[in-house]
Amino acid sequence: MNAGKLRHRATIQQLVSTDDGAGGSIETWQDIVTVWAAIEPLRGNERYTAQQVQSTLSHKVTIRYREGIKPQMRLTYKGRVFEVESVIDVEERHQWLELLCSEVVQ
Template identity: 40%
Template sequence: MKAGDLTQRVTVERFTSTVDGWGTPIESWAPLFTCWAAVEPLVGREYIAAQALQSEVTTRIRMRFRPWMTAQDR
């Protein structure tokens, strides 16, 4: 992947669960890191295939590999 293709800044978030002072669980998305990525719209066949797995997928985001990133991150 050429660096010139990575023109958009994106923030990847990880789901976190903590407990407040009253013992109530607080679930939220916390920023994990920000990086450069390529954001591309899906077209034709890719869009139809993606909808089978997700309720609404309209773009593809490509970035450099990070071994510690998981499928649960967004």
């Protein structure tokens, strides 16, 4: 990977549960870090769910290596949301992470 391809500013978020003061909890997405990323579409498909067509796009997002990135996280970029499906440490060298993500388009 060439660092020059990291031209998108994406924010990595994590789902956080907080006490709502009434005995329950509220789940919200919290920003963890903003990184430079390369976002590449891989494929798309459509499915019929609840009487509407829902499109899902798959993307490969490459970022510099960073500890703690997990599949339960998501990325946001210009109002788009990418759910992290898997995290790959490229060649196990701790230089680059490839995040395989899905973006649901409604």
